[in-house]
Amino acid sequence: MxxxxxxxxxxxxxxxxxxxxxxxxxxxxxxxxxxxxxxxxxxxxxxxxxxxxxxxxxxxxxxxxxxxxxxxxxxxxxxxxxxxxxxxxxxxxxxxxxxxxxxxxxxxxxxxxxxxxxxxxxxxxxxxxxxxxxxxxxxxxxxxxxxxxxxxxxxxxxxxxxxxxxxxxxxxxxxxxxxxxxxxxxxxxxxxxxxxxxxxxxxxxxxxxxxxxxxxxxxxxxxxxxxxxxxxxxxxxxxxxxxxxxxxxxxxxxxxxxxxxxxxxxxxxxxxxxxxxxxxxxxxxxxxxxxxxxxxxxxNKFNIETGQSFSKTEKKTYSDIFGDKLIKLAKEDEKIIAVSAAMTTGTGLDRFSKYFPTRFFDVGIAEQHAVTMSAGLATEGYKPFVAIYSTFLQRAYDQIIHDVALQKLPVRFAIDRAGFVGADGPTHAGSFDIAYLSCIPNFIVMAPSNQNELSKMIETSLFINDCPSAFRYPRGYSNGQTVENDKKKIEIGKGRIIIEGNDIAILNLGTRLDTCMEATLKLKKYNINPTLADARFAKPIDTNLIDFLLDNHKFVVTIEEGSIGGFSSSVLNYIHNIRKTKTNSIIKNIVFPDSFIEHKDPNDQYEEAGLDCNSIVNLILNFFDEKVLNLNNFINKK
Ligand SMILES: Cc1ncc(C[n+]2csc(CCOP(=O)(O)OP(=O)(O)O)c2C)c(N)n1
CATH class of the missing domain: 3.40.50.970 (Thiamin diphosphate (ThDP)-binding fold, Pyr/PP domains)
Structure with missing residues (x-):
């Protein structure tokens, strides 16, 4: 033009x-x-x-x-x-x-x-x-x-x-x-x-x-x-x-x-x-x-003449699942209160705000206040769910520690936009919440692997009344491969085995589970049958599950959508400082790299972080290659 x-x-x-x-x-x-x-x-x-x-x-x-x-x-x-x-x-x-x-x-x-x-x-x-x-x-x-x-x-x-x-x-x-x-x-x-x-x-x-x-x-x-x-x-x-x-x-x-x-x-x-x-x-x-x-x-991209968006979908986002589930629970429990910091629509709380206008509070762009206000609500026996994007919750770190965790107040943190956010880039990526929350005493930190799991975790957090809890979930939709509809309650601190295999184990936290599933299917073509586990909890970690994986597999890979210092660090801490028995298994961790990943398509971001299917498959194939290589070296030396 x-x-x-x-x-x-x-x-x-x-x-x-x-x-x-x-x-x-x-x-x-x-x-x-x-x-x-x-x-x-x-x-x-x-x-x-x-x-x-x-x-x-x-x-x-x-x-x-x-x-x-x-x-x-x-x-x-x-x-x-x-x-x-x-x-x-x-x-x-x-x-x-x-x-x-x-x-x-x-x-x-x-x-x-x-x-x-x-x-x-x-x-x-x-x-x-x-x-x-x-x-x-x-x-x-x-x-x-x-x-x-x-x-x-x-x-x-x-x-x-x-x-x-x-x-x-x-x-x-x-x-x-x-x-x-x-x-x-x-x-x-x-x-x-x-x-x-x-x-x-x-x-x-x-x-x-x-x-x-x-x-x-x-x-x-x-x-x-x-x-x-x-x-x-x-x-x-x-x-x-x-x-x-x-x-x-x-x-x-x-x-x-x-x-x-x-x-x-x-x-x-x-x-x-x-x-x-x-x-x-x-x-x-x-x-x-x-x-x-x-x-x-x-x-999104739109038609200039009409203003109509080109990408309309009927699929529900994780934020929608959160908003819908909270309405459902709030109908039965009048103590539930929802708090947003200027992100009512973004966090899926718009319907809730209309349904329960007296139990919804948008405090403005005031994440610190949102957290401490929720702590105050909890002292009066209310059940606050404070919904904030992972990246913006960084603002409220002192409030999380001093006002919530130290006093063991049961504030529920709904952490939206956890992980990569594509075009919005590193200023908006939810990279650090697993790390910054799982090092705080008195906290329960969950990461659903799909939308059904999210729904269950929201309910789980409702019943955690003696300490704060958080569940973190990504932007967008779940592609559905691992969505089940089982209604079995989640036990605090317990993960689950998705596929039982041998030799190799993948221990995933969060919504990369579908990708891990894809990787296990690919590995079958090489006659490798990994065990695939869903950790569910970043804190407390499931030490029985980790013991089982270490005792029965030579190679264990942990995967999470977050920075170093998070789930994998807790697993390694357990293995090196707490677990009584030694292990000969090799453990590798896939976490976000020590750099801010630029804005681009989320799939490219996953690839750069080594969190895509091919990277996971290659990491595991390399393990076998190295084993073969080591064996050959050993024979040659003899
Ligand atoms: C700490 C923080 N919380 C939330 C947001 C999300 N956010 C982006 S723009 C915006 C509204 C800003 O309103 P205003 O300053 O009036 O600018 P306008 O968009 O109306 O021009 C919000 C809440 C943010 N960028 N930073």
């Missing part, structure tokens, strides 16, 4: 050559390009569409990359990528060797800080600003943060600290009244009140009064820009109380508001942090997105 403006813009320096009046048609093309791209790659669309004008205005006014621009979360940065040297590669977004779906430093000098987990921008920006001041470098640092991201504690820690320092940090609130689902919390209501009490179309007269309030340099330029500064108001906001100059709310899609105000912010010399409140619309300019409930937050 040809673009009359965009084709001439590769970097912000090209953009700055255009007249202010031309920014509007440029924004139309940038929006079009963003839609066209995501329709082919899938990814985050609504957030990017909501900041098209803001992205252009920021690069137009500020001297990026010398001025540092940090996009919180980074899912809204596709238009920014297009304007900052990556237009020709934008079609590779989220694909193997292509551009990343969030922001990363290694991709461009225009990306001063990697983002993907939310609410980090103000902290990182303040650090940069402090460093610049020490270096006597007067360039700007601008943090763009969403109203959803502003619900996280980290953002307040940063605001609190920045407000107390006389640093000229610029924070721009991209307020679109949306998180992924509806925004929650008192701050969200406060922002709404701020807007409704100060309509930004009828406050021109306020500007004159305002000029008296600001230091000289600031007010004069503001005054000159009065004609454009319809949106400027001030006085008594929470952000001012925190030590910021609050400006806004302004229309974040209107260049006549954005340009003069950003110029003013850039050109004034006040030594104070500045807070600019922009009102935007998620999904802006693309009707199917504007009309949809989630404003096309995250989408």
């Amino acid at each position: 040809e673009y009359s403006y965009l084709d001439k813009i590769n970097f912000p320096s090209d953009l700055r050559k255009f007249k202010e009046e031309e920014l509007e048609p440029i924004s139309k093309e940038l929006r079009k390009k963003t839609i066209e791209t995501v329709s082919k790659t899938g990814g985050h669309l609504g957030a990017g569409l909501g900041v098209v004008e803001l992205t252009i205005a920021l690069h137009y006014i500020f001297n990026t990359p010398r001025d540092k621009l940090i996009w919180d979360v980074g899912h809204q940065a596709y238009p920014h990528k297009i304007l900052t040297g990556r237009k020709s590669k934008i079609n590779t977004l989220r694909q193997k060797k292509g551009l990343y779906g969030f922001v990363r430093r290694s991709e461009s000098e225009y990306d001063p800080f990697g983002t993907a987990h939310s609410s980090t921008s103000i902290s990182a920006g303040l650090g940069m600003k402090i460093a610049k001041d020490i270096n006597k470098d007067n360039s700007n640092v601008i943090c763009v943060i969403g109203d959803g991201a502003l619900s996280a504690g980290l953002a307040y820690e940063a605001l609190n600290n920045a407000g107390a320092m006389n640093k000229r940090l610029i924070v721009i609130l991209n307020d679109n009244r949306m998180s992924i689902d509806q925004p929650v919390g008192a701050m969200s209501s406060y922002l709404t009140k701020l807007l409704s009490s100060r309509s930004y179309s009828s406050i021109r007269t306020l500007v004159k009064n305002l000029t008296k309030k600001f230091p000289k340099g600031f007010s004069n330029t503001l005054y000159k820009a009065e004609e454009y500064s319809k949106g400027l108001i001030s006085g008594g906001t929470l952000f001012e109380e925190l030590g910021f100059y609050y400006l806004g709310p302004i229309d974040g899609h209107n260049f006549q508001h954005l340009i003069p105000i950003l110029k003013n912010i850039k050109n004034n010399d006040i030594e104070k942090p500045i807070f600019l409140h922009c009102i935007t619309k998620k999904g802006k300019g693309y009707k199917p997105a504007e009309d949809s409930e989630d404003k096309f937050h995250g989408v």
Whole structure:
């Protein structure tokens, strides 16, 4: 597709050559390009569409990359990528060797800080600003943060600290009244009140009064820009109380508001942090997105004309299984409560939230709080299920240890997106939860091998009332080979044998069981008949099962979808430090490599980690080869 403006813009320096009046048609093309791209790659669309004008205005006014621009979360940065040297590669977004779906430093000098987990921008920006001041470098640092991201504690820690320092940090609130689902919390209501009490179309007269309030340099330029500064108001906001100059709310899609105000912010010399409140619309300019409930937050490839997704399936995801099962259990047990940290739909809890509105709590992007609040609920005899993605639960590690495990409180952790997550890459991969949970005393950690097992483990955790428990499961669907429908209860700390063989044993934890099954079938062609076992528990491990495998097999392979330090480490610890009898068996472990695996198709990720069928088969065949080789060496030496 040809673009009359965009084709001439590769970097912000090209953009700055255009007249202010031309920014509007440029924004139309940038929006079009963003839609066209995501329709082919899938990814985050609504957030990017909501900041098209803001992205252009920021690069137009500020001297990026010398001025540092940090996009919180980074899912809204596709238009920014297009304007900052990556237009020709934008079609590779989220694909193997292509551009990343969030922001990363290694991709461009225009990306001063990697983002993907939310609410980090103000902290990182303040650090940069402090460093610049020490270096006597007067360039700007601008943090763009969403109203959803502003619900996280980290953002307040940063605001609190920045407000107390006389640093000229610029924070721009991209307020679109949306998180992924509806925004929650008192701050969200406060922002709404701020807007409704100060309509930004009828406050021109306020500007004159305002000029008296600001230091000289600031007010004069503001005054000159009065004609454009319809949106400027001030006085008594929470952000001012925190030590910021609050400006806004302004229309974040209107260049006549954005340009003069950003110029003013850039050109004034006040030594104070500045807070600019922009009102935007998620999904802006693309009707199917504007009309949809989630404003096309995250989408698969779709038809541009209709907005219809190309990949529709009736199959249930693991998250669906969790949501459905919890409803079923909650109908019979009124003590069950579900807690989400801004991921109601993603964790499959949307139906639960409608079914049991008084027993469901979305706390916002506040994983730490979600965990400690659940601990509090447990002290009162409630049965909280807190559903958080593995990668985001990393935020709440101290709460897990100090508030939950130490007090042996029966909080149930539903850990979604455990293992690889494909196109979302290493920032979102659930790599560490087995390791970081199974080293904590008083914890039970389960990993289902299929959806039926997940369903049973949810029930198992309901009956664990004397300590915390967790069950971790992946993104997407189970391919069904090992789905049985047996209803037999799971015994705590007990695994199971799936296939009984000889010589070789595979001890798998989690949903690679299907792949292990495939590997055992392949190995049969070489006359190798492995025993295949499903560990079910990462903690406590099934020591009887391990003993059986060691005593009856020469070679035991453990497999898990997680980092070193997890299940395999517990197995080795048992063998080396706890088990009384020595073993002559050889033990190998397949875990994630000691590197962050890049975004690509999950199958490629499994292959890279050695967790695909061929890698498992080869590992086992090599064992036999080595044995033959050793025997030959022995004979030759004789
Ligand atoms: C710590 C953490 N928890 C959850 C998420 C998942 N997440 C990605 S974007 C988002 C909503 C952000 O809302 P907002 O900041 O308002 O940006 P918008 O998408 O509305 O532009 C959430 C919850 C995350 N990225 N990081």
